[in-house]
Amino acid sequence: MDFYSSQILNLVEQLSHLPGIGNKSAQRLAFHILNMPQEQVKGLADAMTNAKKNVKYCKECCTYTDDELCPICANPKRNHKQIMVVENTRDLAAYEKTGKYEGVYHVLHGAISPMAGIGPQDIRLSELMVRLQKDVDEVIVATNKTLEGDTTATYISKLIKPLGVKVSRIASGVPIGGDLEYIDEITLYRALEGRTDM
Amino acid sequence: MDFYSSQILNLVEQLSHLPGIGNKSAQRLAFHILNMPQEQVKGLADAMTNAKKNVKYCKECCTYTDDELCPICANPKRNHKQIMVVENTRDLAAYEKTGKYEGVYHVLHGAISPMAGIGPQDIRLSELMVRLQKDVDEVIVATNKTLEGDTTATYISKLIKPLGVKVSRIASGVPIGGDLEYIDEITLYRALEGRTDM
Numbered sequence: 472m473d474f475y476s477s478q479i480l481n482l483v484e485q486l487s488h489l490p491g492i493g494n495k496s497a498q499r500l501a502f503h504i505l506n507m508p509q510e511q512v513k514g515l516a517d518a519m520t521n522a523k524k525n526v527k528y529c530k531e532c533c534t535y536t537d538d539e540l541c542p543i544c545a546n547p548k549r550n551h552k553q554i555m556v557v558e559n560t561r562d563l564a565a566y567e568k569t570g571k572y573e574g575v576y577h578v579l580h581g582a583i584s585p586m587a588g589i590g591p592q593d594i595r596l597s598e599l600m601v602r603l604q605k606d607v608d609e610v611i612v613a614t615n616k617t618l619e620g621d622t623t624a625t626y627i628s629k630l631i632k633p634l635g636v637k638v639s640r641i642a643s644g645v646p647i648g649g650d651l652e653y654i655d656e657i658t659l660y661r662a663l664e665g666r667t668d669m
Numbered sequence: 670m671d672f673y674s675s676q677i678l679n680l681v682e683q684l685s686h687l688p689g690i691g692n693k694s695a696q697r698l699a700f701h702i703l704n705m706p707q708e709q710v711k712g713l714a715d716a717m718t719n720a721k722k723n724v725k726y727c728k729e730c731c732t733y734t735d736d737e738l739c740p741i742c743a744n745p746k747r748n749h750k751q752i753m754v755v756e757n758t759r760d761l762a763a764y765e766k767t768g769k770y771e772g773v774y775h776v777l778h779g780a781i782s783p784m785a786g787i788g789p790q791d792i793r794l795s796e797l798m799v800r801l802q803k804d805v806d807e808v809i810v811a812t813n814k815t816l817e818g819d820t821t822a823t824y825i826s827k828l829i830k831p832l833g834v835k836v837s838r839i840a841s842g843v844p845i846g847g848d849l850e851y852i853d854e855i856t857l858y859r860a861l862e863g864r865t866d867m
Contacts, residue, residue: 474741474765475758476734478720485716488709490701491694498759503688504717505724505733511686512721516714518683519702522676523710526703535703536674543672560673561696567672 479505531602533595534560534578543567543575550574552608556599556627558582558615566613574611577602582619583626589619591626600630609637616643677703729800731793732758732776741765741773748772750806754797754825756780756813764811772809775800780817781824787817789824798828807835814841 475483479501487497504512528534529541532554536542543549543563553574557563563576579594603610612627614620628638643661645654654662673681677699685695702710726732727739730752734740741747741761751772755761761774777792801808810825812818826836841859843852852860 474739474762476724476736476739478716478723478735479733482716482720485713488713489698491697496689498762499689500687501720502733502758505720507721509721512717515683515686516717518676518680519710519714522680522699522703523705523707525676526674535677535700537676538674541672541674560700564672564696 528595529578532576532578533580533598534563534576548573552606553611554599554602554607554609555611555613557613558620558623562613562615574609577610579614579623582614582617582623584619584622594623596627596630599627603631603634603636607636609639611639611641613641726793727776730774730776731778731796732761732774746771750804751809752797752800752805752807753809753811755811756818756821760811760813772807775808777812777821780812780815780821782817782820785817792821794825794828797825801829801832801834805834807837809837809839811839 482501482504483494483497486492486500487494489497492500504515507515525537526535527537529536529544530539531544532541534541534543538545544551550573554577555563555566555572555574556577556579557566558579558581560578563578566572566576577595577599579596579599581589581594583589583591583594599610610627610631612624614623614627624640628640631638642665643658644665645651645658645662651659680699680702681692681695684690684698685692687695690698702713705713723735724733725735727734727742728737729742730739732739732741736743742749748771752775753761753764753770753772754775754777755764756777756779758776761776764770764774775793775797777794777797779787779792781787781789781792797808808825808829810822812821812825822838826838829836840863841856842863843849843856843860849857
């Protein structure tokens with residue numbers, strides 16, 4: 472791409488390191504940025520550096536936040552005795568959008584994966600155990616329904632049960648709007664196992 | 670999204686203004702940026718602000734560049750008597766990647782679109798006319814095969830022909846690997862009209 476001058480090449484290169492952005496999207500983004508008003512480019516660049524500089528982990532649930540506590544942990548209206556364990560902040564966001572969950576969260580920032588060399592000490596599990604020393608009614612394990620997520624769920628369950636705290640796992644089944652014909656066998660089997668009375 | 674703290678919200682908001690990046694991708698990018706090493710975030714932010722500050726238009730072909738002349742216009746090995754007119758720098762890049770074109774370019778930064786209120790004076794046409802005062806053999810109009818691109822091509826052709834400079838238009842036809850069954854009628858008709866002897 473020697474037909475681009477060095478600063479454009481550098482911008483394209485930096486953008487193409489972002490996830491889901493290939494070389495072509497990076498070029499499109501780069502030229503869009505060159506066409507943006509100077510102020511807006513500065514706003515975007517500053518948002519990145521400031522967020523990176525100032526955002527830290529919530530000292531309760533370990534999600535990303537700028538304050539000591541995230542907005543959810545700081546909210547006295549939430550049920551602090553019910554903790555939903557998720558793999559990352561995006562999963563927390565997904566459950567928040569349902570508007571149906573009133574407890575708090577614990578963000579692991581990963582899942583146990585022996586294949587990738589990620590063990591229990593590499594995710595925010597010890598922080599969860601510290602929280603359980605306070606009065607907690609239930610831990611809902613909402614890690615992904617993947618090999619790693621299930622491994623993590625089993626590990627957490629074995630760790631917590633001896634403490635006498637209730638541990639539950641979110642249900643597996645056919646997604647709403649899902650057409651049975653296109654659902655994999657394991658999901659169908661789990662949906663059958665998890666059937667409820669009508 | 671009040672479950673995100675303000676700096677994260679700001680970053681997500683800024684990212685979601687970029688083209689092709691919806692709210693969900695913006696969240697994914699934001700958390701990826703928070704996970705990047707500080708140095709890398711600074712590199713990305715600096716690449717944006719520096720490119721925006723220093724990149725200008727090539728004084729010959731009007732493409733984006735950091736120098737007075739872009740690498741192509743500065744290259745004495747290129748044929749400076751053959752000018753390919755494109756709508757934007759990405760189109761220039763697309764033709765450069767073919768490795769088959771040895772002339773130079775002229776970047777219009779847009780196309781004539783009466784619907785969008787973009788007239789001939791809003792694109793880099795006067796700069797092209799200035800270049801034609803020098804010794805030029807051929808102008809190849811490679812604007813897009815859209816209503817706007819075709820309108821621009823016709824306009825340029827009418828403007829240039831009186832000067833005695835050869836004007837050509839890139840061919841329309843069935844793309845290589847294209848299955849006739851899935852090609853629209855107008856393209857098929859153009860491919861028929863533009864047939865060549867074998």
